[in-house]
Amino acid sequence: MAFRSTSLLRANRAIVYTQTGEPSQILSALTYKPLPAPPPETVNIKYLLSPINPADVNVVQGVYPAKPSLTPLVEGHPGVFVGGNEGLAEVTQVGSGVSGLAAGDWVVMTKSQAGTWSSSRNVGALDVLKLPRVDGLTEVHGATMTVNPPTAYNMLHEYVKLEKGEWVVQNGANSAVGQAVIQIAASRGLKTLNLVRSRPDIADLTKKLKALGGTEVLTYEDLADRSLTEKIMKDWTAGKGIRLGLNCVSGKDTTSMARLLGHDAYLVSYGAMSKQPLSLPTSLFIFKNLTTTGFWQSRWYKTHTRDNKEKLMKTLVDLVAQGKLKEPEHEILTIPAEDSDEAAGQRVRDIMTKIAAGQYGKKVLLKIESTQ
Amino acid sequence: MAFRSTSLLRANRAIVYTQTGEPSQILSALTYKPLPAPPPETVNIKYLLSPINPADVNVVQGVYPAKPSLTPLVEGHPGVFVGGNEGLAEVTQVGSGVSGLAAGDWVVMTKSQAGTWSSSRNVGALDVLKLPRVDGLTEVHGATMTVNPPTAYNMLHEYVKLEKGEWVVQNGANSAVGQAVIQIAASRGLKTLNLVRSRPDIADLTKKLKALGGTEVLTYEDLADRSLTEKIMKDWTAGKGIRLGLNCVSGKDTTSMARLLGHDAYLVSYGAMSKQPLSLPTSLFIFKNLTTTGFWQSRWYKTHTRDNKEKLMKTLVDLVAQGKLKEPEHEILTIPAEDSDEAAGQRVRDIMTKIAAGQYGKKVLLKIESTQ
Incomplete structure (x- = not known):
């Protein structure tokens, strides 16, 4: 028994x-x-x-x-x-x-x-x-397939209508969502500015993220260099700044990142790895018309139809089939x-x-x- | 000469x-x-x-x-x-x-x-x-007529579709825009929770803002009382929280104010009298779908038609004629x-x-x- x-x-x-x-x-x-x-x-x-x-x-x-x-x-x-x-x-x-x-x-x-x-x-x-x-x-x-890639996909599509060749800036770029963002953005012809923490193996990490399709990889410390941020604003983005920022860090490094955003930009948060609040100069909201909001894939599932969900899965599976999402x-x-x-x-x-x-x-x- | x-x-x-x-x-x-x-x-x-x-x-x-x-x-x-x-x-x-x-x-x-x-x-x-x-x-x-009342009017109308009887929370409620918000909100049957700095003549100020149509007047210090904020969330707003917050202060008092906001709320900034950044827990963005943005009447004029502007002026002048905007x-x-x-x-x-x-x-x- x-x-x-x-x-x-x-x-x-x-x-x-x-x-x-x-x-x-x-x-x-x-x-x-x-x-x-x-x-x-x-x-x-x-x-x-x-x-x-x-x-x-x-x-x-x-x-x-x-x-x-x-x-x-x-x-x-x-x-x-x-x-x-x-x-x-x-x-x-x-x-x-x-x-x-x-x-x-x-x-x-x-x-x-x-x-x-x-x-x-x-x-x-x-x-x-x-x-x-x-x-x-x-x-x-x-x-x-149901959490990270859809988070990346939806953040890239739901807020700002980006044209081919436009930039997206993201922090925590080595996260699972960050890596999906790099690949999905690349598949759409978008450029990504990928921010990561400084670390001994930064060269390897840069190589890895670029191999996924990332355009540029910088550390938060790099952003302290004014000549670099001016170059990003003036040369890389032709004076317009970046229109979409993705945040999973918050804290002071995200405040620096927000300065790369142009007029009418969105800063979308999906995490807060620093455990610090998101702290931004009010002038960015008033005079540059910045909008900050948050994305949660669980809410997306609750507020979208079964048809929407099936389409999203099909889109992502197609990217896999094309070798564009590893x-x-x-x-x-x-x-x-x-x-x-x-x-x-x-x-x-x-x-x-x-x-x-x-x-x-x-x-x-x-x-x-x-x-x- | x-x-x-x-x-x-x-x-x-x-x-x-x-x-x-x-x-x-x-x-x-x-x-x-x-x-x-x-x-x-x-x-x-x-x-x-x-x-x-x-x-x-x-x-x-x-x-x-x-x-x-x-x-x-x-x-x-x-x-x-x-x-x-x-x-x-x-x-x-x-x-x-x-x-x-x-x-x-x-x-x-x-x-x-x-x-x-x-x-x-x-x-x-x-x-x-x-x-x-x-x-x-x-x-x-x-x-x-062209700066403060339109700022108040547009912030009340452009972000959240508020129903009669719903609450709006604002800080710096004694500012010129704040007083216009109180009156325009009252004319629409909206309730206002008006936050001001603590001061010796708070009773007089409360009386003045209520005479303009303000529903409640509280100081930033009052918000430290958890039982009061619970009452606001549970009783005043029937558990839903407030869907529109207007900010001209920023800093820590605005962080406290944001906790009164419900799901899918907007926090719209038009000033930063504290000269501090707007600092908010990232969780409000992710899990409560908070959106923060800024309003600048100068931008509104640049991005709207002459017809829009004439209509807005007519609306405000009508409120004056009805004795609803002092x-x-x-x-x-x-x-x-x-x-x-x-x-x-x-x-x-x-x-x-x-x-x-x-x-x-x-x-x-x-x-x-x-x-x-």
């Missing part, structure tokens, strides 16, 4: 928590039973690969505006929070009344906080979106099916310790194996 | 400067000849009353983005800068080819930095706008025609000294008498 019960329990596994806190301390693995056949209007899916994004860490910490819901994975259990917002899954079984999805299809999540750090799950058919399968589209592409640098952490929950939980807590210590420049993706 | 020349020179007078600097030190009065008949497409006008606005002081100081042009008021003279951006004038003579303007009409300026601190001037017919004469419209109304508190400084230029210049420099010392809460308007 013990064996049978264990075997059933190990059919699926999720990375869960019951109250918010540091991921390296509070996450654990929970085994749950095989899924029953899907109810009408739902599908059973099996996650192939699910990233650990910085926002996921904030959700577990309880400091992110999007909150997960309690999920009753195990009968008689009061429910747990399942980690993970993004992921690639394969449809395994389709409920009645579901159209446009079949077993074997790849799907991504459009509902936020889906709990993607799990193996098989039952989800509403409208909470997922079929991802077109094209040559060159890997599991890693699929698993990282996999992010990554590392895959496999949680083997034969691990005990104790061992599996330890693996995840260990990786979270390393992520918290800033030891991963690469994105970590979870591959949670199961027997279902 | 000396008498005759002097008499001719005293026909008109302007308050001028030849290089930027402190108004209390560098402004002088310059007498100039009677105007010839107006060339085609122009009109001769006689200024009735011209305010000294804070921005006028900045223009003279050379720290304002709008720059005046050198004006050759006196024959053989290399030209001077004439102070003044706003003013009410009466048409005295109409050039050929001008339609829609006749002697006796009241006009206001739509071209910025017109040099309104003068008596009679010749101007392009398209650089002025006829002001409809209605009962209750005084010279003071007319002289202060004269700003003011004091008139008359520069008598019989003053020497030395004495006239001294009068202006003296008032500028008082304005710089912050001794005027009231707006000062110049009435430059002349014999033309």
Whole structure:
């Protein structure tokens, strides 16, 4: 009996928590039973690969505006929070009344906080979106397709109508979104001025970002050089300044960046890695008609139609097919099916310790194996 | 001969400067000849009353983005800068080819930095706008109609579609624009939360702003009381927060004000009296979709049609006629025609000294008498 019960329990596994806190301390693995056949209007899916994004860490910490819901994975259990917002899954079984999805299809999540750090799950058919399968589209592409590339794409398209040859300036240019911005901008013939922190291997980083299609790479310190900023304003942009700035840093380095913006520019924030406020001279707003706003892909999903979402995914997948949008640098952490929950939980807590210590420049993706 | 020349020179007078600097030190009065008949497409006008606005002081100081042009008021003279951006004038003579303007009409300026601190001037017919004469419209109304009330009106209309009963929050609520915001908002059935600095006569100020139609008056210090801000968010705005904030202060008090804003709100800046930057948590942009931008009435005039401008003036004059837009508190400084230029210049420099010392809460308007 013990064996049978264990075997059933190990059919699926999720990375869960019951109250918010540091991921390296509070996450654990929970085994749950095989899924029953899907109810009408739902599908059973099996996650192939699910990233650990910085926002996921904030959700577990309880400091992110999007909150997960309690999920009753195990009968008689009061429910747990399942980690993970993004992921690639394969449809395994389709409920009645579901159209446009079949077993074997790849799907991504459009509902936020889906709990993607799990193996098989039952989800509403409208909470997922079929991802077109094209040559060159890997599991890693699929698993990282709904947060960073759409953030980059939408920030480049929703605020300023940029003409070919125009500049975009961004900070944190080495972030996953930053790298997507470089590639998507390059695919549109836009030039990017990419700002990064000064570091010993700046030459390598510059080379890497230029290989992705970045036009120029500068450090925040470089911007202290007035002759350089004058050159950017006068020569590079023909006196007009840059009309779109993308910010994931804030603080004083972003104040410097804003001085490169021209009249009627937008400064769009999607992060604040400095943990400092965004602080700008009021004169930029009044006399240069600067607009600052923020972008959150979760809000975009909430405020756009399914048709909009499908088009966006198709656009991004097409870029992948054309070789214009590469996999992010990554590392895959496999949680083997034969691990005990104790061992599996330890693996995840260990990786979270390393992520918290800033030891991963690469994105970590979870591959949670199961027997279902 | 000396008498005759002097008499001719005293026909008109302007308050001028030849290089930027402190108004209390560098402004002088310059007498100039009677105007010839107006060339085609122009009109001769006689200024009735011209305010000294804070921005006028900045223009003279050379720290304002709008720059005046050198004006050759006196024959053989290399030209001077004439102070003044706003003013009410009466048409005295109409050039050929001008339609829609006749002697006796009241006009206001739509071209910025017109040099309104003068008596009679010749101007392009398209650089002025006829002001409809209605009962209750005084010279003071007319002289202060093109900067502050339109700034208030446009900020209330161009960014957020507010429903009757909705709140607007503004700081510097006792400013000329602030008082116009209160009145125009009240005329539309909008509620205003008016923030001012703490001061000994706060009860009087509160009474005054409420008499203008202000709903609530609070000091920046009041916002430190969490129970009050919760009440504003939960009770006053039914949990939605305020969707439009107007800022002429910046600095930390504006950071506090921004916390009263709800989702999808606009924070529109038109000044920065604290001389501090506008500093906001990046999370407001990302997760609450805050947009911050700036409003400058001079840009509005440049980017809008003559028809738009006429409609705006008509709207504001109608509010005056309905008793819904009062004269700003003011004091008139008359520069008598019989003053020497030395004495006239001294009068202006003296008032500028008082304005710089912050001794005027009231707006000062110049009435430059002349014999033309």
